[in-house]
Amino acid sequence: MTKLSAADLSPPEKLATGIDGFDHISMGGLPKGRATVVAGSSGAGKTIFMVELLVRGALQFGRNAVYVSLEERPEDLARNVKRFGWHLDRLVEDGRLWIINASPDTEAIEQVGQFELDGLLVQIRHAMKTINADTVFIDSIDALFNRFDANALLRREIYRIVDQLKLAGATSVLTIERVAEYGMISRHGIEEFVSDNVVILRNVLHEEKVRRTIQILKMRGDMHYKGEYPFTISHGGVSILPLAARELKQSSTNIRVGFGNADLDRMAGGGLFRDSIILVSGPTGCGKTLMASTFAAQGCRDGERVLYLAYEESPQQLLRNAESWSLEFSRWQQDGTLRVICSYPEAMGLEDHLLVIQREIETFKPSRLIVDSVSAMERVGSVRYFREFVVGLCSYAKQQEVCSLFTSTTPRLSGGDSITEAHISTITDSIILLRYVEIEGHIRRGIAVMKMRGSQHAKQVYEFTIDNKGLHIARPFQHVQNIVLGVPSLVHRPDGEPDTAAIDDLFAL
Amino acid sequence: MIVARLNTIFQQYFDQVYELQVVDINKAPEVAIEKQIIATPTFIKNFPPPPLRIIGEMNDQQFLLEWLAIDVSLGRRGTDLGDAS
Numbered sequence: 001m002t003k004l005s006a007a008d009l010s011p012p013e014k015l016a017t018g019i020d021g022f023d024h025i026s027m028g029g030l031p032k033g034r035a036t037v038v039a040g041s042s043g044a045g046k047t048i049f050m051v052e053l054l055v056r057g058a059l060q061f062g063r064n065a066v067y068v069s070l071e072e073r074p075e076d077l078a079r080n081v082k083r084f085g086w087h088l089d090r091l092v093e094d095g096r097l098w099i100i101n102a103s104p105d106t107e108a109i110e111q112v113g114q115f116e117l118d119g120l121l122v123q124i125r126h127a128m129k130t131i132n133a134d135t136v137f138i139d140s141i142d143a144l145f146n147r148f149d150a151n152a153l154l155r156r157e158i159y160r161i162v163d164q165l166k167l168a169g170a171t172s173v174l175t176i177e178r179v180a181e182y183g184m185i186s187r188h189g190i191e192e193f194v195s196d197n198v199v200i201l202r203n204v205l206h207e208e209k210v211r212r213t214i215q216i217l218k219m220r221g222d223m224h225y226k227g228e229y230p231f232t233i234s235h236g237g238v239s240i241l242p243l244a245a246r247e248l249k250q251s252s253t254n255i256r257v258g259f260g261n262a263d264l265d266r267m268a269g270g271g272l273f274r275d276s277i278i279l280v281s282g283p284t285g286c287g288k289t290l291m292a293s294t295f296a297a298q299g300c301r302d303g304e305r306v307l308y309l310a311y312e313e314s315p316q317q318l319l320r321n322a323e324s325w326s327l328e329f330s331r332w333q334q335d336g337t338l339r340v341i342c343s344y345p346e347a348m349g350l351e352d353h354l355l356v357i358q359r360e361i362e363t364f365k366p367s368r369l370i371v372d373s374v375s376a377m378e379r380v381g382s383v384r385y386f387r388e389f390v391v392g393l394c395s396y397a398k399q400q401e402v403c404s405l406f407t408s409t410t411p412r413l414s415g416g417d418s419i420t421e422a423h424i425s426t427i428t429d430s431i432i433l434l435r436y437v438e439i440e441g442h443i444r445r446g447i448a449v450m451k452m453r454g455s456q457h458a459k460q461v462y463e464f465t466i467d468n469k470g471l472h473i474a475r476p477f478q479h480v481q482n483i484v485l486g487v488p489s490l491v492h493r494p495d496g497e498p499d500t501a502a503i504d505d506l507f508a509l
Numbered sequence: 510m511i512v513a514r515l516n517t518i519f520q521q522y523f524d525q526v527y528e529l530q531v532v533d534i535n536k537a538p539e540v541a542i543e544k545q546i547i548a549t550p551t552f553i554k555n556f557p558p559p560p561l562r563i564i565g566e567m568n569d570q571q572f573l574l575e576w577l578a579i580d581v582s583l584g585r586r587g588t589d590l591g592d593a594s
Contacts, residue, residue, distance in 0.1 A: 100542070101545055102547050105545065108559070108562065109562045109563075109564060110562065110563045110564070110576055111563070111564050112563055112564070112565040112566070112568065112569050112572055112573065112576075113565035113566030113567060113568045113569065114566050115548040115551075116548065116549050117547060117548055118534065118535070118549040119534060119541050119547045119548055119549050119551060120547045120548075122535060122541045122546075123538065123541050123542050123546070126538035126539070126541070126542065127542075
């Protein structure tokens, strides 16, 4: 009987990769001493993913690597990845990387009878020994099938190489090419017998936007997150956005910060929690940007850094508006306390937007963030991707403990549901509604705090006005109901007295 | 066996004017790296140009002759040949 020791039965140790998000979705990284297959169609980012794995492995974790290039010539490879700031030539010089050039050369090769891939194996072994490497990257296995006409033989040989690498204790990563994004994993079915671990990279054209996703199909004997996670390839390399995988484990605080308006702070029960997310929803022109600017201004006055992301206005417009409310945006901008970034939502995909926002938060380290408006992003992708964007944004802001205010434009002037609200109202900690109120032929503005997690708040709809000093909150509306639903109407009790109870009922959540 | 097979061909057609070097890459991995050997066995012809490679057991003599451009009717031909591994 075969004896099984406890050490053999425990899940394989994992090697951290340092790639943004990958260690998270793989719950630790690459299984140590095992082979992992990275499958993807042409252009899915396999080589970049591989090279980033090896560069980070070498620089961040001191793991020397052997890279077998079966497709590209090493010089071409090194040139192609230089734009990511990865200098393979230096790694080779420092003895941290050994590139085996197994690219098809110009010499004619004729195949007469059976052969083995011992040449490759000998080269890998020699390289591993020379630079003391324990990770091996092979890119790509398909190149072998294209070069030699011997499928069964190659399969046997690849299996043997992988097996030998495992015996040598090496952690290996192999790329294979896919013909289609969905369906069969690879043309030659290599992943079936070669590897316990399969990672799929996809590159799907969806609504005229390219969307990259990564999926860990299997990681035998161990846990990992399932599902497709969007990722981007930017100047820093691969960035995976593990949206749904993010845990809600943010710390929570009782420290309150000012909104920028004393009356509003009172309505919110004494100010906003400094790690909360506030959604300001209202129809166009109702004062959302004013609310956002007021919120930003308070941060600047407190000497905190504020990041303002505008997706509907130009910087000039935003500054002009702020100055018209006596908010000194240009001065704060010069001080470096306020950073305004304006961009068109359509300029890039949602994943890229999210990445840009994350990078900005990382480098600028704001304590307040304004996204004006989140709903503008609805236009960029499908509802599902938008939802992922919003969830990702919220959880990132929470993780970083940035007090964030998002605005959302309701589709109709009277208010009503929007996709944004449907998806983020449960995630945000506070919701502030702005509404037009028409009373006896006059348009007035109403503000209500709908939700204030962890705190008491005013339950009435207050009237507010805007002038050159900014926002002014007046008395609650009386004798009016259904403001929030967009159909305000006057209420009278049978005895002629105004019925505020009806409004109170409306807000008794 | 392969070496013997090649030697037979060369002796017959090249009038023994040839050089055949046999390398065991397991013992000399640096040669595998220098020559970028992937498969074994690999036969490399260095001279006369162009350089050519054959991989496999080389069990098809007719094919080998054609591929080495040996005109059997001429009987012999002077050629210098390189490494086999």
